[in-house]
Amino acid sequence: MQQFRTVAGKLSGALCAAVLAFFTPLSAEAHVLLETPRATSGHAFKAVFSVPHGCHGMATTAIKIEIPDGVSGAKPMPKPGWTLSKTKGAHGAEAEDVTSITWSGGNLPNDEYDEFVISVHLAETLTPGATVYFPVVQTCGGETMAWTDVPQAGQIAGDLKMPAPGLLVLAGATLQSPAIVTAGSLEIATPWLRATPNGAKVAGGYLSITNKGSEPDRLIGAAIPLAPKGAVHEMSMDNGTMRMRELNDGLEIKPGETVELKPGGYHIMFEDLRQPLKQGDTIEGTLTFAKAGKVDVTFKVGGIADTVPPAAAESTHMHMH
Numbered sequence: 001m002q003q004f005r006t007v008a009g010k011l012s013g014a015l016c017a018a019v020l021a022f023f024t025p026l027s028a029e030a031h032v033l034l035e036t037p038r039a040t041s042g043h044a045f046k047a048v049f050s051v052p053h054g055c056h057g058m059a060t061t062a063i064k065i066e067i068p069d070g071v072s073g074a075k076p077m078p079k080p081g082w083t084l085s086k087t088k089g090a091h092g093a094e095a096e097d098v099t100s101i102t103w104s105g106g107n108l109p110n111d112e113y114d115e116f117v118i119s120v121h122l123a124e125t126l127t128p129g130a131t132v133y134f135p136v137v138q139t140c141g142g143e144t145m146a147w148t149d150v151p152q153a154g155q156i157a158g159d160l161k162m163p164a165p166g167l168l169v170l171a172g173a174t175l176q177s178p179a180i181v182t183a184g185s186l187e188i189a190t191p192w193l194r195a196t197p198n199g200a201k202v203a204g205g206y207l208s209i210t211n212k213g214s215e216p217d218r219l220i221g222a223a224i225p226l227a228p229k230g231a232v233h234e235m236s237m238d239n240g241t242m243r244m245r246e247l248n249d250g251l252e253i254k255p256g257e258t259v260e261l262k263p264g265g266y267h268i269m270f271e272d273l274r275q276p277l278k279q280g281d282t283i284e285g286t287l288t289f290a291k292a293g294k295v296d297v298t299f300k301v302g303g304i305a306d307t308v309p310p311a312a313a314e315s316t317h318m319h320m321h
């Protein structure tokens with residue numbers, strides 16, 4: 001262990017100094033880190049784990065990440081040259097969910113850097129100010145390095161030898177942009193649009209809708225000033241090809257259900273777009289439901305290839321003392 005500490009110290013000096021300086025002392029000694037170590041409860045989050053070096057100079061051949069309670073719907077990003085595997089089981093409030101993800105069979109040399117990405121959802125019930133930990137086991141051929149230490153009562157993360165990457169939970173709602181719009185018994189969260197390239201005639205719109213009532217409702221359309229028609233679409237696999245079709249009867253939201261519109265799944269397709277959508281803009285629009293009628297929402301414009309809503313965390317004030 002002493003030898004490892006020396007090697008790690010040199011590496012962190014040479015390779016990670018700029019990155020580490022950016023983080024709090026909490027993670028000063030961690031070498032598998034979350035690129036953005038904070039996220040908002042009740043929201044989607046793209047967890048980017050950076051792996052800046054191997055084990056004792058040897059190349060990394062596998063990374064296993066455990067998904068903590070309160071973090072659900074984990075979906076890993078595949079990586080060329082690596083094989084993905086997942087374990088599932090009872091997980092926090094979920095009866096059946098992804099509990100760990102492993103990329104294996106790859107080869108990441110000690111002097112190269114890579115990132116492993118998981119899209120997750122943070123439970124609304126996570127306490128703002130709390131930290132959730134993602135234990136990581138890094139394998140380099142026959143060697144393993146377990147970044148799994150979690151502070152116990154009275155300990156601070158900075159004192160741990162092999163700390164697990166931690167994620168600080170931020171409060172969900174802000175006054176400037178309410179996280180949830182309520183319309184009758186419907187709750188509408190994180191409306192967003194993907195930025196579009198110049199000349200594009202269509203734009204994708206995404207949000208999540210929860211039906212807290214006892215009657216079903218249907219999302220039948222949407223509009224923004226730059227594109228008067230917004231149709232509800234479904235993506236599906238047909239003989240190995242992704243196809244998109246308009247849902248002529250709209251999208252049903254059953255009582256008690258949450259329906260997510262997201263890239264690769266259900267979405268609103270805004271057609272006859274008059275000008276490009278720019279990342280960072282906010283755009284007022286309306287959704288039309290069969291029962292709840294027209295509902296005003298504010299779409300945030302995310303990145304052109306984003307798969308999760310634009311960083312809700314960035315607009316949330318951190319209260320740190």
Ligand SMILES: [Cu+2]
Nearest residue numbers: 233244267269
């Ligand atoms: Cu579409």
